[in-house]
Amino acid sequence: xxxxxxxxxxxxxxxxxxxxxxxxxxxxxxxxxxxxxxxxxxxxxxxxxxxxxxxxxxxxxxxxxxxxxxxxxxxxxxxxxxxxxxxxxxxxxxxxxxxxxxxxxxxxxxxxxxxxxxxxxxxxxxxxxxxxxxxxxxxxxxxxxxxxxxxxxxxxxxxxxxxxxxxxxxxxxxxxxxxxxxxxxxxxxxxxxxxxxxxxxxxxxxxx
Amino acid sequence: xxxxxxxxxxxxxxxxxxxxxxxxxxxxxxxxxxxxxxxxxxxxxxxxxxxxxxxxxxxxxxxxxxxxxxxxxxxxxxxxxxxxxxxxxxxxxxxxxxxxxxxxxxxxxxxxxxxxxxxxxxxxxxxxxxxxxxxxxxxxxxxxxxxxxxxxxxxxxxxxxxxxxxxxxxxxxxxxxxxxxxxxxxxxxxxxxxxxxxxxxxxxxxxx
DNA sequence: TACCCCATCTTACCATCGTCAAGATCGGTC
DNA sequence: GACCGATCTTGACGATGGTAAGATGGGGTA
Numbered sequence: 001x002x003x004x005x006x007x008x009x010x011x012x013x014x015x016x017x018x019x020x021x022x023x024x025x026x027x028x029x030x031x032x033x034x035x036x037x038x039x040x041x042x043x044x045x046x047x048x049x050x051x052x053x054x055x056x057x058x059x060x061x062x063x064x065x066x067x068x069x070x071x072x073x074x075x076x077x078x079x080x081x082x083x084x085x086x087x088x089x090x091x092x093x094x095x096x097x098x099x100x101x102x103x104x105x106x107x108x109x110x111x112x113x114x115x116x117x118x119x120x121x122x123x124x125x126x127x128x129x130x131x132x133x134x135x136x137x138x139x140x141x142x143x144x145x146x147x148x149x150x151x152x153x154x155x156x157x158x159x160x161x162x163x164x165x166x167x168x169x170x171x172x173x174x175x176x177x178x179x180x181x182x183x184x185x186x187x188x189x190x191x192x193x194x195x196x197x198x199x200x201x202x203x204x205x206x207x208x
Numbered sequence: 209x210x211x212x213x214x215x216x217x218x219x220x221x222x223x224x225x226x227x228x229x230x231x232x233x234x235x236x237x238x239x240x241x242x243x244x245x246x247x248x249x250x251x252x253x254x255x256x257x258x259x260x261x262x263x264x265x266x267x268x269x270x271x272x273x274x275x276x277x278x279x280x281x282x283x284x285x286x287x288x289x290x291x292x293x294x295x296x297x298x299x300x301x302x303x304x305x306x307x308x309x310x311x312x313x314x315x316x317x318x319x320x321x322x323x324x325x326x327x328x329x330x331x332x333x334x335x336x337x338x339x340x341x342x343x344x345x346x347x348x349x350x351x352x353x354x355x356x357x358x359x360x361x362x363x364x365x366x367x368x369x370x371x372x373x374x375x376x377x378x379x380x381x382x383x384x385x386x387x388x389x390x391x392x393x394x395x396x397x398x399x400x401x402x403x404x405x406x407x408x409x410x411x412x413x414x415x416x
Numbered sequence: 417t418a419c420c421c422c423a424t425c426t427t428a429c430c431a432t433c434g435t436c437a438a439g440a441t442c443g444g445t446c
Numbered sequence: 447g448a449c450c451g452a453t454c455t456t457g458a459c460g461a462t463g464g465t466a467a468g469a470t471g472g473g474g475t476a
Contacts, residue, residue, distance in 0.1 A: 017453085033327050039434065049455045051435080056453095060434065118385050119241055155399050158391055159407030162379070166408065167371060170378025174370075177326050183366055191363050199367030200374065205411050225424085247463065257426050259464085264424095268463065 018056040020046045025067050029110035034117065037110075039063065064114060065122045071111040072131035078104050079138035094206045095198075097142030098168045102197055105172035112176065139165060143206065164206045171200055226264040226274075228254045233275050237318040242325065245318075247271065272322060273330045279319040280339035286312050287346035302414045303406075305350030306376045310405055313380035320384065347373060351414065372414045379408055 024045035029037045039060050040050040057063040082100035086093045105112040114120070123129060143161035152160070174180050175193060184193055232253035237245045247268050248258040265271040290308035294301045313320040322328070331337060351369035360368070382388050383401060392401055 035327055038432085040432080050433095051456080052454055054435075116381070116385065116387075119243055154396055155403060155407050158395055159404060159411055162382075162388065162391065162404060163375060163408045163411040166378030166382060167375050168378070169382060170374030170376070171370070173324070173381060174374060174377060177324065179324075180370065183370065187366055188362055195363060196367060196370060199363050200371045203367055203371040203413050205413060246461085248461080258462090259427080260425055262464075 017046070017048065017052065021053055021056065021063065022067055022070060025063060026070070026111065029067070029114060030108065033110055034114060034120070037064070037114075061120065061122050062125070064120050065125045065128045067111070068115045068121050069125065069127040069131040071108065071115045072128070072135045074108075075104050075112075075115070076131065076135035076138045079135065079142065083138065083142045090206070093142050094164060094204065095201045097139070098164075098171075098197065098201045098204075101168040102172045102175065105176050106193075109176040112172070116173075160206055164204060167200070167204055171197060225254070225256065225260065229261055229264065229271065230275055230278060233271060234278070234319065237275070237322060238316065241318055242322060242328070245272070245322075269328060269330050270333065272328050273333045273336045275319070276323045276329050277333065277335040277339040279316065279323045280336070280343045282316075283312055283320075283323070284339065284343035284346045287343065287350065291346065291350045298414070301350050302372060302412065303409045305347070306372075306379075306405065306409045306412075309376040310380045310383065313384050314401075317384040320380070324381070368414055372412060375408070375412055379405060 021042055025037060025042045028041055028045060032041075039053050042063070043050045043052050046052075053063060057066060078100050079097055082096045083093050086096035121128060123132075140161065143164050171180075180193070180196070184191070184196060187196070229250055233245060233250045236249055236253060240249075247261050250271070251258045251260055254260075261271060265274060287305055287308050290304045291301050294304035329336060331340075348369065351372050379388075388401070388404070392399070392404060395404070
């Protein structure tokens with residue numbers, strides 16, 4: 001029978017090439033942006049020929065999708081950890097999620113941008129689908145408040161979680177894109193992106 | 209020179225090539241997405257050689273930037289018109305802006321995506337800078353509510369407008385990226401993206 | 417009217433990219 | 447020790463953005 005031992009087994013010529021490619025791809029992504037992240041640049045960084053990645057990832061879309069899946073797994077973990085550590089108060093949980101969401105985007109701006117660049121990704125990839133579903137679950141866990149005094153319609157419930165998601169996602173996108181830099185610079189001396197985020201989260205109605 | 213003219217005579221000198229290129233570029237952008245919008249495809253659509261655009265726009269970044277500037281001008285007009293037509297109630301103005309914001313993104317998804325794809329744009333271009341500043345002004349006009357009973361700090365004021373912007377921008381981005389399609393599909397029969405947007409805007413605290 | 421300037425557009429070429437096909441290389445198994 | 451197949455390399459193709467040099471003809475000027 002063919003010995004189909006995956007990456008965890010003994011290295012080959014170069015070692016664990018798929019992992020090395022993903023690692024190099026992430027480095028290039030954060031250093032040069034999505035524009036600089038090419039198959040050939042990744043192969044060069046690892047020290048293999050330009051066609052080597054095709055053996056493990058079929059094409060560029062697949063490599064980007066696997067990298068995005070890696071990002072979503074980290075993202076889901078970061079969100080879940082922050083929410084879990086926040087305790088039981090829905091409003092505190094919501095704020096913790098927002099801080100973790102924006103914090104991840106600021107820490108890995110290239111990866112975050114890739115994760116939301118749909119035209120470069122293949123959502124049919126199981127790894128990406130699963131990672132997204134997992135992160136979505138972490139989001140839901142943060143938005144789930146106890147049932148309020150008067151029950152909400154399905155639309156109102158959806159609007160609550162959607163509004164929270166849109167708020168933090170929009171803030172993250174605008175922030176890492178530099179669209180808020182002028183406004184932040186115009187604030188009083190000691191204010192920064194962090195305090196602006198706190199003030200923005202304070203305007204959210206979720207959990208009240 | 210037996211050059212065929214499919215639609216109109218094609219003299220050696222086109223006439224208004226820059227405008228024709230921008231128009232063709234927008235068509236390609238909305239039909240094929242940013243991936244399909246290339247200098248050569250644009251030149252082909254207009255019927256000129258692949259190097260012709262370089263004479264008017266220096267490079268691809270410049271063409272994309274001019275197209276984005278065109279989008280921002282339309283965007284600013286759409287926002288301003290909607291807010292002006294909404295009357296004086298701050299909350300009504302806010303909702304009108306949100307509807308116009310998301311409506312523009314849904315009507316011109318490719319253009320909207322380009323407008324917020326910073327790494328492909330050159331913000332040093334005066335046309336783009338001016339158009340963005342104009343649209344930003346329209347946004348501010350919508351968020352400007354009367355001074356509330358208790359005065360707000362500069363940070364709180366900035367947070368008000370930033371939160372509104374982040375909310376509608378995040379919703380628009382997530383919507384045209386298909387990230388809300390699953391949630392919308394799970395809603396009761398008659399609900400749609402429009403009603404979800406209304407419910408999301410209803411959660412905003414601006415203007416209260 | 418005739419001519420010439422030069423903005424406009426074309427042709428030709430280069431480097432880079434993704435992708436594919438064929439061949440070389442080496443580890444593991446019999 | 448020899449084969450087999452997974453892994454990687456080489457080389458090629460078409461497409462892209464960009465540049466340089468040449469062709470073209472519209473419009474101002476004599």
